[in-house]
Amino acid sequence: MAESVILKAEPRSGSGTRNSRHLRKQGKIPAVLYGHKEATQSLVISAEDFETVMKQHARVLDVQLPEKTEKVLIRELQWDYLGKEIVHIDFYRVSADERIEVKVVVELKGMAPGALSGAGVLDQPLHELHVECPALSVPDSIRVDISKLQLGQAIHVKELTIPAGVKVLEDADAVVVQVVAAKDELAAAETGTGAEPEVIVKEKKKADADE
Known part of the structure; x- marks a missing residue:
C-alpha cells in the first residue's frame, strides 16, 4: 500500500x-x-x-x-x-475513515509462456482498474501473475488477487490480460476490428490548464 x-x-x-x-x-x-x-x-x-x-x-x-x-x-x-x-x-x-474511488494501474509480473513461442501475442485490454478502498490504503498497483498464461488463456477480473479492503468496480468477467493467436491479432489489426488498449495514464489532457 x-x-x-x-x-x-x-x-x-x-x-x-x-x-x-x-x-x-x-x-x-x-x-x-x-x-x-x-x-x-x-x-x-x-x-x-x-x-x-x-x-x-x-x-x-x-x-x-x-x-x-x-x-x-x-x-x-x-x-x-x-x-x-x-x-x-x-x-x-x-478523511482517514472514508472510502474513495480511484483508478489503480495493473502491473503484470512474469512472462507468459504462451507468448514466448511466437504463436501467441500478449493482449492486455485493462491497464487500469477502477477500485473502491479506504483513503489511506490505496494500492500502488494491482499485480497480476502471468507466468502460467498459455495460448488461448485469459485472466479475468474475478480471478485477481485483490488486497484486503479493496473492491474492484469493473465487470467481474472482464478480461484483464490474455494470450491470443498471433495470426488473429494480425488479422484484427489489418481490418481495424481489434480493440485498442486503454491508455495507462488517463489524467493527461491536451490543455494549457487554468482553473
Whole structure:
C-alpha cells in the first residue's frame, strides 16, 4: 500500500493563463484544493517536489499549507499538449475513515509462456482498474501473475488477487490480460476490428490548464 507523503504548498494569489505560465517558468505548478464542502483553495506547488511524489506513486498525501495540513487525493493531473509537462493539479480532500474511488494501474509480473513461442501475442485490454478502498490504503498497483498464461488463456477480473479492503468496480468477467493467436491479432489489426488498449495514464489532457 502507498504511504502518505508530505507535499508543501503555498496559496496562489494570481489567476489566468499568463499567471500559470509565469509560475511554470519558475518551476512551480498551479493547483486547486476542494471537497468536503469546504472552500476551494488555489495553490502553488514546487514542480520538483511533485516529481518526487510521482516517483513514489503516491495517490493520497498530506498537503502542508502555512496554516494547516490537509490530507488529499490526487484527483486529476492536466498536461501540456505534448503530454510532457504537468500544467495543473486537482487535489480532493479526504478523511482517514472514508472510502474513495480511484483508478489503480495493473502491473503484470512474469512472462507468459504462451507468448514466448511466437504463436501467441500478449493482449492486455485493462491497464487500469477502477477500485473502491479506504483513503489511506490505496494500492500502488494491482499485480497480476502471468507466468502460467498459455495460448488461448485469459485472466479475468474475478480471478485477481485483490488486497484486503479493496473492491474492484469493473465487470467481474472482464478480461484483464490474455494470450491470443498471433495470426488473429494480425488479422484484427489489418481490418481495424481489434480493440485498442486503454491508455495507462488517463489524467493527461491536451490543455494549457487554468482553473
